[in-house]
Amino acid sequence: MSTNISPDLPPERYRSHIVPAIRLERFDEPSARAIKIKGYAADNRTCFYFHTWTLFEERFDSDDAAYQLATYSEQVIAWRLQSGKWVRQKRQENKLKNGCRQKPQLGEPEEVQETDIAR
Numbered sequence: 001m002s003t004n005i006s007p008d009l010p011p012e013r014y015r016s017h018i019v020p021a022i023r024l025e026r027f028d029e030p031s032a033r034a035i036k037i038k039g040y041a042a043d044n045r046t047c048f049y050f051h052t053w054t055l056f057e058e059r060f061d062s063d064d065a066a067y068q069l070a071t072y073s074e075q076v077i078a079w080r081l082q083s084g085k086w087v088r089q090k091r092q093e094n095k096l097k098n099g100c101r102q103k104p105q106l107g108e109p110e111e112v113q114e115t116d117i118a119r
Contacts, residue, residue, distance in 0.1 A: 010079050011109045014087045018079045019047040047080040049088075049117050071095050078117045085111045 010018055021039025028035055032053060039048025054073040060066055072095065078088035090107045112119075 009077060009089065010087060011089070014079065014081065014109065017081045017083070018087075019045075019082060021048040024048070041080070045080070046114070049076070049078040049086075051076050051118060069095070076118060078112070080114070081111075086114055086117055088112050088117055 019041045022042055023040045025038045025040075026035065027037075033056070034053035035051065037048070037050040038046055041047040052073070052075040054070050056068040057071045058066055059069045073093045075091040076088060078086045080086050087109050088111075089109050092107075
């Protein structure tokens with residue numbers, strides 16, 4: 001599971017309005033293949049949020065050997081703006097939608113309230 005955060009993020013139009021993080025905390029949940037990272041500003045308030053997780057399905061190959069297939073993944077990344085609002089981008093990949101694999105899609109940046117970051 002990749003946790004690389006693109007250098008193109010945050011989107012250009014928000015970069016000068018973001019509250020910088022001076023401290024990061026990382027939380028791992030191996031059983032759920034999930035990672036969460038929270039960043040904190042100088043005032044100790046949350047100013048950065050990132051999570052990623054992947055759902056797997058057990059499958060069997062032609063020799064009846066079991067393997068795990070990643071069927072859905074999600075990444076959310078968000079930054080607190082100086083105005084107090086947050087800007088969030090979500091990336092989803094659904095490999096089983098209509099039986100077809102889809103390319104990961106990075107959503108457009110959207111301004112949200114802090115309570116809506118992880119939704």
